[in-house]
Amino acid sequence: MDKLxxxxxxxxxxxxxxxxxxxxxxxxxxxxxxxxxxxxxxxxDMRWCKLFLYKSCYNHCAKxxxxxxxxxxxxxxPKINKLGKDKWNEFVKNISGDCSFLYSIAIKDLKSDxxxxxKNCFKDSDYDIFDIDNDLAIFLVNYFKEHDFSKFxxxxxxxxxxxxxxxxQREDFNLKNFYKxxxxxxxxxxx
Numbered sequence: 442m443d444k445l446x447x448x449x450x451x452x453x454x455x456x457x458x459x460x461x462x463x464x465x466x467x468x469x470x471x472x473x474x475x476x477x478x479x480x481x482x483x484x485x486d487m488r489w490c491k492l493f494l495y496k497s498c499y500n501h502c503a504k505x506x507x508x509x510x511x512x513x514x515x516x517x518x519p520k521i522n523k524l525g526k527d528k529w530n531e532f533v534k535n536i537s538g539d540c541s542f543l544y545s546i547a548i549k550d551l552k553s554d555x556x557x558x559x560k561n562c563f564k565d566s567d568y569d570i571f572d573i574d575n576d577l578a579i580f581l582v583n584y585f586k587e588h589d590f591s592k593f594x595x596x597x598x599x600x601x602x603x604x605x606x607x608x609x610q611r612e613d614f615n616l617k618n619f620y621k622x623x624x625x626x627x628x629x630x631x632x
Contacts, residue, residue, distance in 0.1 A: 448506075452601065459501065496568055496620065497570065509585060566624055
């Protein structure tokens with residue numbers, strides 16, 4: 442359980458950084474998405490933008506956890522875990538600190554995976570309007586590089602998401618029924 446608490450703490454800090462960073466970014470574009478989609482029009486614009494931001498953030502959390510688990514289990518070559526980061530630092534010198542580049546390569550690899558479930562979890566969505574920039578990627582890679590997700594079962598991942606997206610917030614936000622599906626987040630909620 443200590444590992445789950447540590448992961449929860451890291452993701453909670455990531456969520457805080459993500460929401461502060463993007464709280465007011467792309468507001469006009471998000472409002473246009475609301476109008477164009479004609480979904481959840483009963484929600485006022487401020488709340489709609491907040492729900493969109495949180496669903497995007499949780500989708501990025503889900504992507505990261507699934508990516509890290511796949512790497513640590515050896516399903517895909519390491520990129521963002523300790524072994525992958527060490528190889529990256531040996532391989533390049535001038536962009537070794539660019540974790541967002543490394544993260545985006547890992548995500549692109551999974552988008553073209555032969556396993557349909559994996560490919561679907563990592564496919565592009567509207568929620569990718571907020572990306573994992575270098576500051577966020579550095580935080581994720583450095584915080585979680587020593588964590589081994591290979592031993593995590595899907596039940597452990599669900600527990601982590603129950604901690605970062607507790608029942609009270611699920612009832613308040615109701616992100617499952619908000620706007621469109623967020624592939625990785627919806628996959629974890631479905632499981």
